[in-house]
Amino acid sequence: MVKTVASGEIVKEVTEKGVRKTYFPKKTENRISHVRPHARNAADTYELPVADKLTGLTEYTKHCFWLNASYVKDEIYLK
Numbered sequence: 001m002v003k004t005v006a007s008g009e010i011v012k013e014v015t016e017k018g019v020r021k022t023y024f025p026k027k028t029e030n031r032i033s034h035v036r037p038h039a040r041n042a043a044d045t046y047e048l049p050v051a052d053k054l055t056g057l058t059e060y061t062k063h064c065f066w067l068n069a070s071y072v073k074d075e076i077y078l079k
Contacts, residue, residue: 001025001035008050010060020055024063032071038064 004010004023012021024035039045045059052060 006049008048008053010048010052011054011057014055027066027068031068033065033067035063036066038062 001024010022010024012023014020022035025033027034039061042061045061047059048057051058
């Protein structure tokens with residue numbers, strides 16, 4: 001995440017409906033955690049250290065890390 005944000009390569013594509021697809025880790029890409037939006041609304045943003053290369057945005061909606069449910073289940077029940 002640090003490298004993704006610092007490099008300015010956050011947005012992978014913008015769909016026709018204006019939805020931004022990102023390079024943030026998805027649940028299927030990492031066994032332990034993934035990133036999801038956590039903003040109250042579109043104005044709930046953080047400033048970016050480097051503008052996004054695709055969109056030129058200098059701020060981005062807040063996101064947070066989530067633990068995958070399968071990982072939590074395995075840690076609780078299989079140990």
